[in-house]
Amino acid sequence: MELVVGAPAHGGHCVARHEGQVVFVRHALPGERVIAEVTEEHKGYLRADAVEILEASPDRVPAPCPYARPDLCGGCDLQHASPRAQLEWKTAVLREQLQRLARLGSDVSVEALPGDGFGWRTRVRYRVAAAGYAGLLKHRSNEVVPIDRCLIAHPSIQELPVLARQWPDVDVIDVVKPSEGPAQVVSGQAVRERAAGREFELGASAFWQVHPDAADTLAATVVEFLRPEPHERAWDLYGGAGLFSAALGCSSVLVEASPEGAEAARRSLADLPVTVIESTVERALGLADARRGHAGRQPAAVGGRPRRDVRGHEALLHGQVDIVVLDPPRTGVGARVVKMIHEARPRAVAYVACDPAAFARDLRTFLDLGWKLGGIRAYDLFPQTHHFETVALLEAPGS
Ligand SMILES: C[S@@+](CC[C@H](N)C(=O)[O-])C[C@H]1O[C@@H](n2cnc3c(N)ncnc32)[C@H](O)[C@@H]1O
Structure with missing residues (x-):
C-alpha cells in the first residue's frame, strides 16, 4: 500500500x-x-x-548496518534517521505520552550522550538458531537472523569470535564488556562494573545498565534531583545491584526481586548502611504480589547485621523515609505502589523510567495525589533504537 x-x-x-x-x-x-x-x-x-x-x-540517512532493514534484525528501529532526527523522534514520543497519559504539557527534550551512537552496547544477548548459528532476533519474532557484526555493540564485543562459529548446545549467548578489561562470554562468572565512584560485582544475569555512560548519568541526575542529606533515610525500590543506594550517600533500604540482583547489592554495598530486601516491591510494601513466580518467596534482609528473614513490609514501613528512588522495569510501578509510597510520606521521589507510557501513567497517579513534578530530564541511552530513559523529580504535597 x-x-x-x-x-x-x-x-x-x-x-x-x-x-x-x-x-x-x-x-x-x-x-x-x-x-x-x-x-x-x-x-x-x-x-x-x-x-x-x-x-x-x-x-x-543510509542505515550503516546492512541488517537494519525490513525483515532482518529487529534491534535497531532508527538507523535510517539522522542523530538529530532520532532525538526529535524520542522527544516527540515522550511529550506525547506525557500529554496523553499524564495530561501534562512539557518542553522536556531527550539529550544525547557523548559518542557517535555506535559501539555503545556493553551487553548483548545473541540467540542461537536450531541450525546452530548465533544471531539476533527479527522484530516481534523468535526467528534468529544470522549477522556477522552488530554495529551498536561495543567494539570489544564485535571482536569476539561468537558469530563466526557454531553453538550446538545453547539457546542464548550472553556477552558483556565490563567497565574494565575485554568483552567476555559470560555463563555463571561474576562481572565487575564501576559507577558512582565504586565497584560492583554482579552475576551474569543481574541487571546493569547497557550504555557505558548510563549508570553515572542516571545516578548523577537522581542525586542532583533529590539532594540527599547524610542523615536522611531512603528507599531504593527496584534497586538492582545498588547503584542508587551507593550514589545517595545516606542510609537506605533496597528492594530487589531477583536473587542475583539482591546478592549483587549485598556483596557490593556491604560497607554501606544499606539494608537489602530480596522481594518484589509490592510484597515489601505489604501488598498482594501481582507477579506469579515471586509470590511464594519470603523476603530476606541483610545490612551490616547477620542475614535473617524479615517480613519485607515490616522492614520498610517501620521508620521514617525521606526520599525514594523508583527504577522499575518497563511495566512501571502501578497505582497501588504509588499510593503506598504516598502514604509513607517521603519528601521527594526520583523516578527513573525506561518506558515513557508506563511512566506517564504513574506520574498521573502521583499528580492526582497532590504531588508536583519538580524536574525532568531524558537521555538517549540507546541510540539507533526507539528506547530512552527519563528521570523525574516528584515533590510531595506541601513540601
Ligand atoms: C531497570 S532495573 C533497575 C536496577 C537498578 N536500579 C540499576 O539502576 O541498576 C529494574 C530492576 O527491578 C527488578 N524488579 C523487577 N520487578 C520487580 C518487582 N516487582 N519488585 C522488585 N524488583 C523488581 C529487576 O530485577 C531489576 O533489577
Missing part, C-alpha cells in the same frame, strides 16, 4: 492511515511517502514495514 507517514508513536514506528485504518509503519520517517508491506493485521490497526521510499524525509 502507498502511505503518507505521520508522527512517530511509542514503540519504534510512525502512524499512518489507509482507508480509515491506523497503520503503524516501521523503517519510515514522519512526512515520507512510502510503499509499505503489511506485516501484521489486528482488529483496528495494521503493522507494516516501509519497503520503498517514494519521497524521502531530509532527515533520512
Whole structure:
C-alpha cells in the first residue's frame, strides 16, 4: 500500500492511515511517502514495514548496518534517521505520552550522550538458531537472523569470535564488556562494573545498565534531583545491584526481586548502611504480589547485621523515609505502589523510567495525589533504537 507517514508513536514506528485504518509503519520517517508491506493485521490497526521510499524525509540517512532493514534484525528501529532526527523522534514520543497519559504539557527534550551512537552496547544477548548459528532476533519474532557484526555493540564485543562459529548446545549467548578489561562470554562468572565512584560485582544475569555512560548519568541526575542529606533515610525500590543506594550517600533500604540482583547489592554495598530486601516491591510494601513466580518467596534482609528473614513490609514501613528512588522495569510501578509510597510520606521521589507510557501513567497517579513534578530530564541511552530513559523529580504535597 502507498502511505503518507505521520508522527512517530511509542514503540519504534510512525502512524499512518489507509482507508480509515491506523497503520503503524516501521523503517519510515514522519512526512515520507512510502510503499509499505503489511506485516501484521489486528482488529483496528495494521503493522507494516516501509519497503520503498517514494519521497524521502531530509532527515533520512543510509542505515550503516546492512541488517537494519525490513525483515532482518529487529534491534535497531532508527538507523535510517539522522542523530538529530532520532532525538526529535524520542522527544516527540515522550511529550506525547506525557500529554496523553499524564495530561501534562512539557518542553522536556531527550539529550544525547557523548559518542557517535555506535559501539555503545556493553551487553548483548545473541540467540542461537536450531541450525546452530548465533544471531539476533527479527522484530516481534523468535526467528534468529544470522549477522556477522552488530554495529551498536561495543567494539570489544564485535571482536569476539561468537558469530563466526557454531553453538550446538545453547539457546542464548550472553556477552558483556565490563567497565574494565575485554568483552567476555559470560555463563555463571561474576562481572565487575564501576559507577558512582565504586565497584560492583554482579552475576551474569543481574541487571546493569547497557550504555557505558548510563549508570553515572542516571545516578548523577537522581542525586542532583533529590539532594540527599547524610542523615536522611531512603528507599531504593527496584534497586538492582545498588547503584542508587551507593550514589545517595545516606542510609537506605533496597528492594530487589531477583536473587542475583539482591546478592549483587549485598556483596557490593556491604560497607554501606544499606539494608537489602530480596522481594518484589509490592510484597515489601505489604501488598498482594501481582507477579506469579515471586509470590511464594519470603523476603530476606541483610545490612551490616547477620542475614535473617524479615517480613519485607515490616522492614520498610517501620521508620521514617525521606526520599525514594523508583527504577522499575518497563511495566512501571502501578497505582497501588504509588499510593503506598504516598502514604509513607517521603519528601521527594526520583523516578527513573525506561518506558515513557508506563511512566506517564504513574506520574498521573502521583499528580492526582497532590504531588508536583519538580524536574525532568531524558537521555538517549540507546541510540539507533526507539528506547530512552527519563528521570523525574516528584515533590510531595506541601513540601
Ligand atoms: C531497570 S532495573 C533497575 C536496577 C537498578 N536500579 C540499576 O539502576 O541498576 C529494574 C530492576 O527491578 C527488578 N524488579 C523487577 N520487578 C520487580 C518487582 N516487582 N519488585 C522488585 N524488583 C523488581 C529487576 O530485577 C531489576 O533489577
